[in-house]
Amino acid sequence: MAKVEFATPELKEYPIIPKLQRDAMAHSSPYVAKDKFQEPLGYPGELVENWKEVAIAKMGELTNKYRSLQVFLDSCVKCGACTDKCHYYLGTTDPKNMPVARQDLFRKVYRRYYTLAGKLVPKLVGAEDLTEEVLDDWYTYFHQCSQCRRCSVYCPYGIDTAEISMAAREVMDTVGKGQKYCNEIIGKAQTLGNNLGLPEPALIDTLEGLEEDVEEETGVAVKFPLDVKGADILLITPSADFFAEPHIDGLIGYAKVFHEAGASWTLSSYASEAANFGMFIGSYENMRKLALRIRQAALDLGVKRIVFGECGHAWRVAYSFLNTLAGPFDFLDPNYPVPQHICEYTHDLIQKNALTFDKTENDHMTLTYHDSCNVARASRMGDVPGGQFTIPRDIIKATCNNFYDMPEHAIKEGTYCCGGGGGLLTDDLIELRVKGALPRMEALKHVTENNGVTHMAAICAICKSQFSKVFPYYDFTMDQIVSVHQLVSNAIVLTQADEGDSDEDKQSDDAEAA
Amino acid sequence: MSVLFAILFYLATAILVLGLAARTRKYLNTPAPLKIPTTPAPTTRSGVAFRMLKELTIFESLFKSNKWIWLFGWLFHMGMLLVLLRHLRYFTEPVWWWVELIQPFGKYASLMMLAGLGGLLLRRIVVDRVRYISAPSDYLMLLLIIAIGATGALMTFVTNADIVTLKDYLLGLMVFDIRTMPTDPILVVHLSLVILLMAIFPISKLLHAPGIFFSPTRNQVDNPRERRHVAAWAIKLESSESK
Numbered sequence: 190m191a192k193v194e195f196a197t198p199e200l201k202e203y204p205i206i207p208k209l210q211r212d213a214m215a216h217s218s219p220y221v222a223k224d225k226f227q228e229p230l231g232y233p234g235e236l237v238e239n240w241k242e243v244a245i246a247k248m249g250e251l252t253n254k255y256r257s258l259q260v261f262l263d264s265c266v267k268c269g270a271c272t273d274k275c276h277y278y279l280g281t282t283d284p285k286n287m288p289v290a291r292q293d294l295f296r297k298v299y300r301r302y303y304t305l306a307g308k309l310v311p312k313l314v315g316a317e318d319l320t321e322e323v324l325d326d327w328y329t330y331f332h333q334c335s336q337c338r339r340c341s342v343y344c345p346y347g348i349d350t351a352e353i354s355m356a357a358r359e360v361m362d363t364v365g366k367g368q369k370y371c372n373e374i375i376g377k378a379q380t381l382g383n384n385l386g387l388p389e390p391a392l393i394d395t396l397e398g399l400e401e402d403v404e405e406e407t408g409v410a411v412k413f414p415l416d417v418k419g420a421d422i423l424l425i426t427p428s429a430d431f432f433a434e435p436h437i438d439g440l441i442g443y444a445k446v447f448h449e450a451g452a453s454w455t456l457s458s459y460a461s462e463a464a465n466f467g468m469f470i471g472s473y474e475n476m477r478k479l480a481l482r483i484r485q486a487a488l489d490l491g492v493k494r495i496v497f498g499e500c501g502h503a504w505r506v507a508y509s510f511l512n513t514l515a516g517p518f519d520f521l522d523p524n525y526p527v528p529q530h531i532c533e534y535t536h537d538l539i540q541k542n543a544l545t546f547d548k549t550e551n552d553h554m555t556l557t558y559h560d561s562c563n564v565a566r567a568s569r570m571g572d573v574p575g576g577q578f579t580i581p582r583d584i585i586k587a588t589c590n591n592f593y594d595m596p597e598h599a600i601k602e603g604t605y606c607c608g609g610g611g612g613l614l615t616d617d618l619i620e621l622r623v624k625g626a627l628p629r630m631e632a633l634k635h636v637t638e639n640n641g642v643t644h645m646a647a648i649c650a651i652c653k654s655q656f657s658k659v660f661p662y663y664d665f666t667m668d669q670i671v672s673v674h675q676l677v678s679n680a681i682v683l684t685q686a687d688e689g690d691s692d693e694d695k696q697s698d699d700a701e702a703a
Numbered sequence: 704m705s706v707l708f709a710i711l712f713y714l715a716t717a718i719l720v721l722g723l724a725a726r727t728r729k730y731l732n733t734p735a736p737l738k739i740p741t742t743p744a745p746t747t748r749s750g751v752a753f754r755m756l757k758e759l760t761i762f763e764s765l766f767k768s769n770k771w772i773w774l775f776g777w778l779f780h781m782g783m784l785l786v787l788l789r790h791l792r793y794f795t796e797p798v799w800w801w802v803e804l805i806q807p808f809g810k811y812a813s814l815m816m817l818a819g820l821g822g823l824l825l826r827r828i829v830v831d832r833v834r835y836i837s838a839p840s841d842y843l844m845l846l847l848i849i850a851i852g853a854t855g856a857l858m859t860f861v862t863n864a865d866i867v868t869l870k871d872y873l874l875g876l877m878v879f880d881i882r883t884m885p886t887d888p889i890l891v892v893h894l895s896l897v898i899l900l901m902a903i904f905p906i907s908k909l910l911h912a913p914g915i916f917f918s919p920t921r922n923q924v925d926n927p928r929e930r931r932h933v934a935a936w937a938i939k940l941e942s943s944e945s946k
Contacts, residue, residue, distance in 0.1 A: 315838030
């Protein structure tokens with residue numbers, strides 16, 4: 190690919206709202222999907238001839254199917270509350286990256302064709318015809334939104350730009366202008382079972398290798414079971430956990446926790462992916478197809494529970510949509526929520542004193558925690574609103590001695606996206622990713638300088654990959670991002686026997702269910 | 704004049720009521736197929752009611768976002784609410800006791816409303832980000848409401864219009880009896896602008912008023928794991944497959 194020349198933004202002491210620079214990111218758009226990636230998802234291979242009519246008709250269809258879209262297109266009063274809330278605006282200064290301006294790219298067309306005022310006096314109300322330039326703008330700027338929902342927190346009407354981005358991407362897919370990165374991945378996940386396209390033998394290999402590594406290091410035979418029929422727990426985790434750093438250390442952490450709990454668990458080669466990129470392109474049908482693989486795996490393996498590994502947008506689809514897309518899950522054990530997050534699982538065990546930690550194993554690090562956007566603003570953990578903030582922090586504090594939070598505006602519901610979410614974690618968008626990470630980098634620098642923070646923990650595969658990549662641009666090192674369950678893995682004291690004898694298994698299982 | 708305004712009043716009222724009803728029906732009939740509350744979100748219906756109440760009364764999200772917009776927006780809306788309630792005195796005989804009670808506050812609320820509107824207009828012109836996102840209609844809408852407020856305040860504090868005759872005219876309109884409308888120029892301007900505002904309400908961004916009640920990110924209960932939530936069109940998707 191063409192080499193991208195750009196300057197990494199400067200980190201400032203305090204966040205400053207930048208002045209607008211028109212078209213600062215007009216040159217940034219991802220590769221368009223070829224027909225071989227479009228057609229398997231049910232989209233035309235290239236821009237259809239009557240794309241204008243198709244796009245306008247699709248727009249009308251979507252406003253009839255999604256109340257969110259219809260209400261959000263009507264309700265905006267252009268108050269400006271969201272204008273300084275998007276990390277891509279803060280990092281790029283391009284006005285079209287202000288949430289309202291991004292929405293308006295879509296809204297102006299909606300107004301032109303679907304509102305009386307837009308039909309009669311388009312100029313007056315900011316309505317515009319759908320033209321090739323507008324379509325290009327859509328492609329450029331709806332691929333500069335990571336669907337992180339930060340703007341929706343601050344909008345007086347809760348307008349969520351993610352909903353508009355998803356709709357716009359679905360319209361573009363429908364006319365044959367899809368994004369290569371997302372659509373190629375969805376195709377892989379729908380045929381091979383995971384986003385990386387890892388076939389079953391590769392998966393077996395990896396898991397066997399992990400078993401050997403962990404036994405060598407700890408002297409305990411921690412298992413990484415695959416396709417075990419009749420296991421109690423099906424673990425669905427992002428495929429990056431099988432090979433990327435620091436993701437894999439998280440996977441080792443989950444396995445050690447299951448081992449200590451004496452749990453019977455398994456991975457599935459049929460549903461070996463937690464992330465569901467169908468959401469990124471706003472396609473209910475494609476999202477549903479991927480979700481149904483998880484249901485099928487649970488049925489085939491005869492499990493009682495489903496637990497998800499560390500992944501942000503995945504957890505949104507799992508927590509908020511799985512029951513809708515692939516439910517009801519009445520064939521699973523009703524004593525547990527479906528699905529559960531691995532952090533909920535580990536946290537429960539910690540509450541029951543079922544795990545022993547040696548916190549000093551993590552003493553070489555001082556931690557902070559990055560709330561992944563979709564966990565923070567589109568899901569929950571535990572029984573209480575906000576559990577998605579307290580549970581991961583509780584786990585970190587149970588396993589580490591040194592922990593400091595970043596400034597309040599940059600965490601919890603106000604958290605900044607890593608800069609690579611929502612289908613943007615691709616090399617052809619590297620400039621956008623680096624610039625979009627700016628607000629997080631400033632917050633991290635703040636605790637680095639004031640509290641001596643050395644590492645940042647996260648629970649999202651995209652966040653982890655993104656930070657490994659962009660840290661060096663800001664003079665951090667790529668190993669400064671860690672998995673939460675990597676911290677668990679470091680500190681956990683393995684007390685259980687090698688081959689869990691069945692009585693013991695049963696006991697700890699019961700203890701946990703109690 | 705009296706007849707012309709009567710026709711315009713009836714027409715504007717019809718547009719306002721029917722337009723809003725149609726729009727509200729559209730919102731009601733459009734499904735929300737997925738659970739998308741902005742979290743942390745309440746896990747019960749009463750929790751959601753409380754969240755919505757805070758949005759409606761203290762503009763909670765806007766407060767988190769930007770204190771200036773919040774201040775101006777809140778002054779404007781609360782001022783307008785008081786002013787509108789005060790105006791009930793022109794439509795009721797005898798005047799309800801609580802409308803009498805707020806009369807002194809309602810009078811000065813027009814100034815509060817104008818201060819808020821002025822602040823919003825100033826921001827729209829001065830702040831480069833807000834200027835960028837503003838269409839001509841965004842300025843005109845502010846100017847229209849400012850003009851309504853200003854003419855109203857003028858009649859309250861500077862020149863008195865013939866309010867007794869006006870009230871008689873309005874009470875007449877309510878029982879489809881067209882009486883004589885006073886013709887003080889400033890009152891005629893005030894009423895004309897109000898009629899215009901009523902007529903464009905259902906086709907403008909003023910739809911945020913019904914819209915806020917239907918925003919799924921604010922009005923949904925956070926309970927997707929406990930309760931399966933499926934839209935009618937999504938159920939069709941399921942039954943079309945042979946399972």
